[in-house]
Amino acid sequence: MSHSHSHSHDHHDHSHAPTVTGDNERKVLLSFLLIFAFMIVEVVGGLLSGSLALLADAGHMLTDAAALALAYAAFRFGRRAADAKRTFGYLRFEVVAGFINAITLFAIVAWIVYEAWQRFQQPQVVLAGPMFGVAVAGLLVNILVFWILTRGDSEHVNIRGAALHVLGDLLGSVGAVAAAIVIHYTGWMPIDPILSVIVSLLILRSAWGLLGKSLHILLEGAPDNATPEQIEHYLTANLPGVAAVSHVHVWSITSGRTLATLHVRPVDDAQARAVTRAVERALRSRFEIEHATVALDWNDDAGPCALSRGTAAHEHNH
Structure with missing residues (x-):
């Protein structure tokens, strides 16, 4: 049975694929540094104030940082040429990293839910002042990053994904601010674990989507x-x-x-x-x-x- 093979090699006809610009790369790197640095601040703030909602929000910030890191890695690795061993270059790196990221997020959610359950059994004192300060700062950082990401080219799939992540995190920060206000005025401590569970559901949603998408690509799905x-x-x-x-x-x-x-x-x-x-x-x-x-x-x-x-x-x- 004879087959003639014709190969289409028009690699420059990517009319549908937005081009990666240096501006995109800088934007993503700056957003990543801001989110990652503030995530550490939020972890410290959560531990000092005893707020699980802040720790959950830090977990959500980790999903943002990971999304931005993946976008940046995809830009960098996408430019690396294919070689004799990796004939497609390093493009799959983004997918493998996304899969590992999703698994990590499931572990974070499990920990937050477990902690929240413990706190419903034995409510812990949360310091409303430090919690409020850190939550407001987190909200401002999220607004800034969202503004950076939505300037100029927001058509790129990675940038759009990262911007959606940050928008979700912005809601988490609003929740943490609200919890701090409730605790300050009413002293009702269960609001903190309740909000941490709500935020962890947001994390779960993005983790599930990421896991499904990366697994589908890794399994050579159409x-x-x-x-x-x-x-x-x-x-x-x-x-x-x-x-x-x-x-x-x-x-x-x-x-x-x-x-x-x-x-x-x-x-x-x-x-x-x-x-x-x-x-x-x-x-x-x-x-x-x-x-x-x-x-x-x-x-x-x-x-x-x-x-x-x-x-x-x-x-x-x-």
Whole structure:
């Protein structure tokens, strides 16, 4: 069975992928440093004031810091060239780091919920003054970082993700401020563990999303907008020169970088080159697949199922 292979190598036609600018990198690095530094302040503040809500908020800040660190790492590693051992370069690093980050967040949430349960059993005294001071400062840091991230290019998937993280954390800081005010005026201590559980649910939501997304990419799952069925249906329905599409495999190297291999049988073998080019164009424009390997199944061939047909004939003769 002979196959001709055509490779699409138009790596510069990333009309859909926002370009990474030095400005993006600086923005993300500055945001990371601010969040990470304040996360440490919040941990110290939480331990000194005895506030679990502050510690939970610090845990949420860790998710922000991790999201920003991943965005920064993706920018840096994305620029590193592929080598003989890593033919796709280091793009998967971001996904592996995201997976480890998600697992860590589950552990943090488990600890916060356990601590909160302990505190419901035996309420602890929380110092409202220091808690209020640290929570207000945290709120201001989150507002500043959100402002930095939403200036200019916020279309980049990593920056948008990081900005959403910070927005969630901003709500956590508002909660910690509210808890400090309640404790100061009423002395009702359970508000602190209650709020810490609410914040940990926010962390859980982002951790679950991150785990699912990174695991799907690591398991070579097809992106939601480009399943083999969708591709097969689209190409046979919309490209008149295509007689059949088979053996479709689609996967992501990292978020937003999709590759595919597939077999295409043209209606007319003489049109093979034009059909291949049309398929590559359609995959790029409709499914945002930046690199496609198209194998041609010729009409004078036994076709892609030659092996199974041969086996069936062989059994029939016996």
